Amino acid sequence: MGAVGQDVGLGAVEETVRLGGDLRVAVGRIARRLRQAHRTGDLTFSEASVLARLDREGPTTPGVLAELERVRPQAMTSTVGALERRGLIARSADVEDGRRVVVSVTEQGRRVLTDMRQASTMRLARGLEQFTPAERARLEQAVPLLDRLAGLL
Amino acid sequence: MGAVGQDVGLGAVEETVRLGGDLRVAVGRIARRLRQAHRTGDLTFSEASVLARLDREGPTTPGVLAELERVRPQAMTSTVGALERRGLIARSADVEDGRRVVVSVTEQGRRVLTDMRQASTMRLARGLEQFTPAERARLEQAVPLLDRLAGLL
DNA sequence: CCATATAGCAAAGTTAGCTTTATCAACCCA
DNA sequence: TGGGTTGATAAAGCTAACTTTGCTATATGG
Numbered sequence: 001m002g003a004v005g006q007d008v009g010l011g012a013v014e015e016t017v018r019l020g021g022d023l024r025v026a027v028g029r030i031a032r033r034l035r036q037a038h039r040t041g042d043l044t045f046s047e048a049s050v051l052a053r054l055d056r057e058g059p060t061t062p063g064v065l066a067e068l069e070r071v072r073p074q075a076m077t078s079t080v081g082a083l084e085r086r087g088l089i090a091r092s093a094d095v096e097d098g099r100r101v102v103v104s105v106t107e108q109g110r111r112v113l114t115d116m117r118q119a120s121t122m123r124l125a126r127g128l129e130q131f132t133p134a135e136r137a138r139l140e141q142a143v144p145l146l147d148r149l150a151g152l153l
Numbered sequence: 154m155g156a157v158g159q160d161v162g163l164g165a166v167e168e169t170v171r172l173g174g175d176l177r178v179a180v181g182r183i184a185r186r187l188r189q190a191h192r193t194g195d196l197t198f199s200e201a202s203v204l205a206r207l208d209r210e211g212p213t214t215p216g217v218l219a220e221l222e223r224v225r226p227q228a229m230t231s232t233v234g235a236l237e238r239r240g241l242i243a244r245s246a247d248v249e250d251g252r253r254v255v256v257s258v259t260e261q262g263r264r265v266l267t268d269m270r271q272a273s274t275m276r277l278a279r280g281l282e283q284f285t286p287a288e289r290a291r292l293e294q295a296v297p298l299l300d301r302l303a304g305l306l
Numbered sequence: 307c308c309a310t311a312t313a314g315c316a317a318a319g320t321t322a323g324c325t326t327t328a329t330c331a332a333c334c335c336a
Numbered sequence: 337t338g339g340g341t342t343g344a345t346a347a348a349g350c351t352a353a354c355t356t357t358g359c360t361a362t363a364t365g366g
Contacts, residue, residue, distance in 0.1 A: 012286075013278075017269050019289060020277035022296045024187065025205045028198030029303035031184035033223060034177065035322075036354070037306070044322060045181030052178045063343060070186060075324055077345055099332045099343040116170050124173035125166075127305035133165075135298055136172060142295035143175045145288055150182035152280035153190070188352075189324070197352060216313060228354055230315055252313040252362045 027146075039119040043112070046071075046079045048120075051088055051105065055113055059104035061094070070153075088112055180299075192272040196265070199224075199232045201273075204241055204258065208266055212257035214247070223306075241265055 010018065031045070038044070043051065050065060060068075066076035080103055083089040088109030094100035116122055128136055188198070196204065203218060219229035233256055236242040241262030247253035258266075269275055281289055 016281050016289065017274060017278045018267070019293055019296070020274045020281055021201075021205075021266065021271075023183075023281075023292065023299075024198075024273055024277055025201055026296050026299035026303060027180050027183050028187075029202055030176075030180050030299060030306065032198055032202070032353075033303055033306040034180075036223070038322085045177075045185055046323065048174075048178055049182055049185070052174075061343080062345090070189070071323085072325065073344065074326085074346080078323085081345090097333070097343085101344065113174065114171070118174075120177055121170060121173045123306055124177055124302075125170045127302050128169050128173055128176075130305055131298065131302075136169065138291075138294055139176065139298050139302075140172055141291055142298075143172070143179050145284065145292055145295075146176075146179035146183060149277075149280050149284075149292075150179060150186055152283055153183065153186040153276055185323075191352085199353065214313080215315095224353085225355065226314070227316080227356085231353085234315090250313085250363070254314065 034120050034123065037119065037123055042119045044082075046075075047083055047088075050076075050079055051083060051109055051113060054089060054103060054105045055110060059102050061100050061102060063100075065103065083109070187273050187276065190272065190276055195272045197235075199228075200236055200241075203229075203232055204236060204262055204266060207242060207256060207258045208263060212255050214253050214255060218256065236262070 035045070046069070049069060053065070053068060054060070062076045062080050063073050065080070066073040069076065080089065080091070084091055088106060089103050090106050092102050092104070094102050112118065116125065128139070131139070184198070191197070199222070202222060206218070206221060207213070215229045215233050216226050218233070219226040222229065222232075233242065233244070237244055241259060242256050243259050245255050245257070247255050265271065269278065281292070284292070
C-alpha cells in the first residue's frame with residue numbers, strides 16, 4: 001500500500017476524495033444558483049425529480065416514490081400533492097388494495113418535461129449555449145454518471 | 154436555419170434544452186441528497202463554496218465575495234461569519250480603507266478543504282469508489298465545465 | 307466641512323424541503 | 337372478529353440560504 005518507488009502525485013483514494021470535494025462545490029453552486037432564480041410557477045427540484053422519474057419508470061405509488069427519492073412518505077405526499085394541484089400528475093385509487101394510490105404523469109406533465117418555458121431549464125440552456133458542442137457532449141456523458149451517483153448517496 | 158435535407162433527431166436547440174433539463178434533475182438530486190445527509194459540524198454548500206473560492210483566488214473582501222457568489226452582501230456577512238466562528242477563515246481590517254474587511258483562509262481552513270472527515274465529501278467519495286477509473290475520469294473532466302456553468306448562471 | 311456614497315453588519319421574514327408526531331382507513335391473520 | 341400492520345395523509349417544526357429593511361462607520365467630492 002502507499003506510493004512505492006515513484007511519486008506520481010496523489011494516490012487513488014486521495015484523488016477520489018478530491019474529486020468528491022470538487023464535485024460537491026460545483027454541484028452546490030449550480031443548485032444554489034438555480035434555486036435562487038426560481039420563479040413561481042417553475043418546478044422545484046423535488047417536483048422535477050419526481051416528475052422525471054415517473055415519466056421514465058411509469059406509474060407507481062407514493063410510497064415507492066418516497067423510497068426511490070430517499071425521503072419519508074410524508075414528504076412525498078406533499079411533493080405529489082403539489083404536482084397534482086398543477087395538473088402534471090394524476091392520483092388514482094388502486095383497485096386491488098384500497099390503501100394504495102397510484103400516481104401517473106398526465107399529458108400536461110409530459111409536455112412540461114420537454115418545455116422551454118421552464119425558467120430553470122431556459123437558464124441552463126442559455127448557459128450551455130456558451131459551450132462548444134464538444135463540451136456539451138462531455139457534459140452529456142457525465143449526466144448518467146451523476147444520476148447513478150445520486151442513487152448511491 | 155433548421156434541419157434541412159435530413160432528419161438526424163433533435164435540433165441543436167432542442168438538444169441543449171434537453172441537456173439542461175437532465176442536468177437540472179441530476180444536479181438537484183445530488184444536492185438534495187447531500188443536504189439531507191448534512192451533519193452538524195459539516196460545511197454547508199455556501200460555506201464550502203466560499204472557502205474553496207478563497208483558497209483558489211486568495212484573500213478578498215466580503216463585498217467582492219458576494220458579487221462572485223451572486224448574493225447580497227448581507228448574505229455573505231452571515232456565511233463569512235459562520236466560517237470565522239469555526240476558525241476556517243480570518244477577518245482583518247484593511248489599512249487603506251477603514252470600511253473594508255479582508256477575508257483569508259486560515260491554516261485550519263486549508264486543512265478542512267482536503268479533509269476526509271467532512272461527512273459530505275466522504276459520502277461522495279464512497280459513492281465514487283463504485284465507479285471505474287474511466288468513469289471517474291469522465292466526471293473529473295466535467296467538473297470544470299460545471300464550475301464554468303455555475304458562473305454563467 | 308458637509309452631503310452623499312460605500313462597506314459591512316444585524317435582524318426579521320421568506321421559501322424549499324425536509325423531519326417527527328399523530329390520524330385514519332384498508333388489509334391480513336390467528 | 338378483533339388486533340396488529342401498512343399506506344397515505346395532515347399538521348407542526350426545523351434548517352439552509354436566501355431576501356428586504358434599516359443601521360453605523362468610513363471615505364470622498366464639491
